[in-house]
Amino acid sequence: MSVVSLRGVTKRYGDTTAVDDVSFDLHENRIHGLLGRNGAGKSTVMRMLTGQDLPTSGQIRVVGENPFENAGVLRQVCFIKEAQKYPDIFLARHALKSAEMIFPNWDAEFAEQLVDEFRLPLKTRTKKLSRGQLSAVGVIVGLASRAPVTLFDEPYLGLDAVARQLFYDHLLADYAEHPRTVVLSTHLIDEVADMIEHVVVIDRGRIVMNDSADNLRSQAVTVSGPTKAVERFAAGHTVLHREDVGGYARLLVSGIPEGRDTTSLQVEPVSLQQLVVRTAQLSDSVLAGAANGKGELS
Numbered sequence: 001m002s003v004v005s006l007r008g009v010t011k012r013y014g015d016t017t018a019v020d021d022v023s024f025d026l027h028e029n030r031i032h033g034l035l036g037r038n039g040a041g042k043s044t045v046m047r048m049l050t051g052q053d054l055p056t057s058g059q060i061r062v063v064g065e066n067p068f069e070n071a072g073v074l075r076q077v078c079f080i081k082e083a084q085k086y087p088d089i090f091l092a093r094h095a096l097k098s099a100e101m102i103f104p105n106w107d108a109e110f111a112e113q114l115v116d117e118f119r120l121p122l123k124t125r126t127k128k129l130s131r132g133q134l135s136a137v138g139v140i141v142g143l144a145s146r147a148p149v150t151l152f153d154e155p156y157l158g159l160d161a162v163a164r165q166l167f168y169d170h171l172l173a174d175y176a177e178h179p180r181t182v183v184l185s186t187h188l189i190d191e192v193a194d195m196i197e198h199v200v201v202i203d204r205g206r207i208v209m210n211d212s213a214d215n216l217r218s219q220a221v222t223v224s225g226p227t228k229a230v231e232r233f234a235a236g237h238t239v240l241h242r243e244d245v246g247g248y249a250r251l252l253v254s255g256i257p258e259g260r261d262t263t264s265l266q267v268e269p270v271s272l273q274q275l276v277v278r279t280a281q282l283s284d285s286v287l288a289g290a291a292n293g294k295g296e297l298s
């Protein structure tokens, strides 16, 4: 079932088209990765989903309704972003207390456990917290709110590696017990790859990938070996990336070539990060080709 749906959504800021005629759905009780390069449009999408911004055109539905100025919907949506601002007088514990008042599914015991594990000083003013401690406030709110739709917009940039792993472990364990729809936007794709069940990649405001992580992984391989054999293997398929050393080549091939000779070749699965990065690069070179009047890859 679709919990979030966008249909023909465009968002313009003056001359900038941040989101360009985008349509996609987010499914109930799944962990989604919303991925893309800097300035691709991820935060803009999330702001519109959480009623903080209106689309220029198109339709947005969250749990079946327009989220804009809709308190009933917004109680079911928790949006955690990097460098969240709190009123100057707020101590860390006030930030948690106000989340407790907003979110009907708040689990105070779970929040306390997380405060201990993330070593959050509750009596410190939020504006005096370190970057990582401020990120911890967001992560604790995102987890303990148990909101049916929970969006994390790179809230964990300040967290050290141990704290990030704590976040991933708790998210997975808590999601297993209390399934909900989660959206993770991050540039640390390798770190979250095992958690993500569905991937949406946005580039220059447009959707360039929208599929289950398993499907995406099964749709590409890396092949390496003697150049001629590698090229025979990949013939007729899109090459997302190529490296040549001497008489050897390593290709990231979209699609799994069937019935090809793999003698002397090494054929390996592709990581989600590789796939996302190379697809974004390919979309860049296609655009560059079009701008040069070539219109295709050389």
Ligand SMILES: Nc1ncnc2c1ncn2[C@@H]1O[C@H](COP(=O)(O)OP(=O)(O)OP(=O)(O)O)[C@@H](O)[C@H]1O
Residues within 6 Å of the ligand: 013, 016, 017, 018, 036, 037, 038, 039, 040, 041, 042, 043, 044, 045
């Ligand atoms: N309030 C705004 N006013 C003007 N332009 C904006 C505004 N918000 C976003 N943009 C522009 O819209 C585009 C998309 O920005 P957005 O913040 O959604 O990207 P992003 O994918 O979240 O990037 P990053 O990964 O760097 O955080 C960018 O070109 C950005 O400059």
